[in-house]
Amino acid sequence: MFDFVVIGGGIVGLSTASALLERHPGTRLLLLEKEGGWARHQTGHNSGVIHSGIYYKPGSYKARFCREGARALVEFCQERGIDYEICGKVIVATEQGELPLLDALFERGLKNGLEVEKIGPGELKELEPHASGRAAIRVPSTGIVDFKKVAEAFAALVREKGGELRPGTRVEDISEGGREVVVHTNNGAFHARVLVNCAGLYSDRVARLCGVEPGAKIVPFRGEYYELRPEKRYLVKNLIYPVPNPNFPFLGVHFTRSIDGMVEAGPNAVLGLAREGYKKTDFDLKDFVEEMTYPALWRLARKNWRTGIGEIHRSISKKAFVRGLKKLVPEVEEGDVVPISAGVRAQALKEDGALVDDFLIAEGKNSVHVLNAPSPAATSAIPIGEEIAKRVAAA
């Protein structure tokens, strides 16, 4: 009998396992991951940005955990010898109509307690000589890291603290009886006092197996990336972002220098036809039918059809994708970028057709479920884990 069974070997599950063992030393913990290793899904397919927390509603979990998480993540990287860099970023308004949104973002940054600076086109050129815009915000506390390496370091730490890790173990069913949870997998059944669900793209289904109704479904949003050819990397020094659409939780296609020196452009946001579908042609009948029969998705589509069509167009047409990039860095040409692998975001969509904006954590009788942990959850993984360990202690 385990005290805790954690489902999910992404950064959230691994950091949560570490936090549980920290708060409850000497307890028996088991972490189950269906893949053969760590960080094979969202954690291993993202932009690698240590977000500062400028975008998020003051007082929200995202705003709080992102700021705290960025600080804690940097300390963790220092302790475990993981490369990272606090290189700063710029958010650039390229059109007159974006200036009020940029101002609102600047105010939000101040409310969230961040060091932010408004800059004009001249100062922008000093920071990013090839970027162009009417005005920008400089956010010095943004950084870059390889989240896969961070997840692997958490896995090593969980082992050091006495936790048991089982990759290659898929959770297929869950039953609850009295004061225990029984987790049925392809490798047998495991009994636990408390179950913690950090299953990312499958977190809603795992919650339902546990009898917890999340009130939302995970909708997969593919994010496609291009890479700048090595001889064109000079066009981007650090991170260049557009002003995001305030109605969406996605940040808009941006340029990111990765910690290993590549410069990536993306991600866009298109509805995926498979929860773990990384290629354009990937299709899963169960996921597709579930999406198409979810009325909330149709409500979302009706409200945002124009944006949706624009994203699909950018997905099909490299020319359209590059047109978006040229707004930020006009010298980029179609021949300068090559497609690289995509990521899939697990975004919860409520029954009323609204995207869940904040991180969402729900509790069952003997279980805790992370039901919405999209960006910036990699940055925020340490405080998310601590929050779960706190809730388990209080239960």
Ligand SMILES: Cc1cc2nc3c(=O)[nH]c(=O)nc-3n(C[C@H](O)[C@H](O)[C@H](O)COP(=O)(O)OP(=O)(O)OC[C@H]3O[C@@H](n4cnc5c(N)ncnc54)[C@H](O)[C@@H]3O)c2cc1C
């Ligand atoms: C394109 C993209 C760009 C992003 N950019 C950033 C960024 O720059 N900065 C940032 O902070 N965040 C970013 N994010 C968000 C960040 O990557 C995620 O919020 C974070 O990785 C979520 O971690 P997780 O552990 O919850 O999910 P995951 O990493 O998806 O892990 C969930 C795990 O659960 C396992 N699992 C699922 N079902 C089962 C089952 N039945 N049995 C056993 N195991 C199961 C899966 O195999 C998986 O390994 C980005 C995300 C995407 C997709």
